[in-house]
Amino acid sequence: MKETEELDVVVIGAGVVGLAVARAFALAGREVVVLEAEPRPGTHTSSRNSEVIHAGIYYPTGSLKARLCVAGKQTLYAYCERAGVRYSRLGKLIVATSLDEVAVLERLLLQARANGVDDLHWLDRSEVRTLEPAVSSERALFSPSTGIIDSHGLMSALKRDAEAAGARIVVNTPVLAGRVVPGGIELSIGGTDPLRARCRLVVNSAGLHAHAVARSIAGLPETTLPPSWFAKGHYFVLRGKAPFRHLVYPVPEPGGLGVHVTLDLAGQARFGPDVSFTPVVDYSLDEGRAAAFYPAIRRYFPGLEAGSLLPGYTGIRPKTAGPGSPPQDFTIQGPDQHGVTGLVNLFGIESPGLTAALALADHVLELAAGRP
Numbered sequence: 001m002k003e004t005e006e007l008d009v010v011v012i013g014a015g016v017v018g019l020a021v022a023r024a025f026a027l028a029g030r031e032v033v034v035l036e037a038e039p040r041p042g043t044h045t046s047s048r049n050s051e052v053i054h055a056g057i058y059y060p061t062g063s064l065k066a067r068l069c070v071a072g073k074q075t076l077y078a079y080c081e082r083a084g085v086r087y088s089r090l091g092k093l094i095v096a097t098s099l100d101e102v103a104v105l106e107r108l109l110l111q112a113r114a115n116g117v118d119d120l121h122w123l124d125r126s127e128v129r130t131l132e133p134a135v136s137s138e139r140a141l142f143s144p145s146t147g148i149i150d151s152h153g154l155m156s157a158l159k160r161d162a163e164a165a166g167a168r169i170v171v172n173t174p175v176l177a178g179r180v181v182p183g184g185i186e187l188s189i190g191g192t193d194p195l196r197a198r199c200r201l202v203v204n205s206a207g208l209h210a211h212a213v214a215r216s217i218a219g220l221p222e223t224t225l226p227p228s229w230f231a232k233g234h235y236f237v238l239r240g241k242a243p244f245r246h247l248v249y250p251v252p253e254p255g256g257l258g259v260h261v262t263l264d265l266a267g268q269a270r271f272g273p274d275v276s277f278t279p280v281v282d283y284s285l286d287e288g289r290a291a292a293f294y295p296a297i298r299r300y301f302p303g304l305e306a307g308s309l310l311p312g313y314t315g316i317r318p319k320t321a322g323p324g325s326p327p328q329d330f331t332i333q334g335p336d337q338h339g340v341t342g343l344v345n346l347f348g349i350e351s352p353g354l355t356a357a358l359a360l361a362d363h364v365l366e367l368a369a370g371r372p
Helices: 016-027 064-083 099-114 125-131 151-164 207-215 287-298 357-368
Strands: 005-012 032-035 092-096 121-124 139-143 147-149 168-170 175-181 184-189 195-204 229-238 247-250 260-263 269-272 276-278 309-319 331-333 343-347
Touching: 005 016, 016 032, 016 151, 016 195, 016 357, 064 147, 064 151, 064 357, 092 099, 092 125, 099 139, 121 125, 125 139, 147 151, 151 168, 195 207, 195 357, 207 309, 207 343, 229 287, 269 287, 269 309, 287 309, 331 357, 343 357
Parallel strands: 005 032, 005 195, 032 168, 092 247, 195 343
Antiparallel strands: 092 139, 121 139, 175 184, 184 195, 229 269, 229 276, 229 309, 247 260, 260 269, 331 343
């Protein structure tokens, strides 16, 4: 291993949030190195999701998820325009398929308004039919600021910006261990050219592996780490031409937002995700899970034909709450939380992490500057 190298800012993980953080620090004039264990950026959660730009409807008022999603949505749309990232602000229907579910929509509307999302409006049954003839519902809420995005295009743009500002992004380079030292963190870095690096600031944005990275840092109190869970979701795609022009969501369910329909930028409809917990990162797809999708989807799309769901892909979210527990907020810890100078840990960065990526980066920048 080489002699110890002195580094300024090291970001661990080149997913969408890690790249956004690297871009923010590089634009602020810091010397940035991004360490990515995989052969390319964004291999895990950043590229295995619904690619939805969320409005900020569901999250508890005042939470990081609510604040950073609402702020990040506006910033992200503006960034896409400037950077040439493909997106579509096509809107979303949240549908009540029974009168009991209308009360859930009423609570969601209040939650959205409290979060600063003031553009939702009601649709009655005939208005839903006008917008989406294939959808059956009693009433719906329409969210015009919900959209979809090319997540790979976004990561490419963030990477381009970061590198143009001087950041170095190194793939196939895992962090093996670390330890707290005076003035920062010392990392043992693997790959084809192993080295030891003394870093003024480390931002642990390793996504699914953020807990493992944190546990490997000697001197970081393990009691400060939140619980860690992996939530796996399956997606199935609809055979043939999509009968939808907007995203369609049922009312939320425990552990997620229900099996909803999203569209990609080519107009292909996909359904998901369901939720199951897994002890390991495993992207295998269980085609048998489609059986449970049909009745869930037919509640709002009764015309779904048997055999029309084709295997799509799976994704895994890092969570800090397990089965049966209420959803938790993003956990972003700086020195005030764990007592270690020169370290910011990001845990449980699941949805709406993609939407909030630019706002998350600004938040980390402020933490590093000593502003909570």
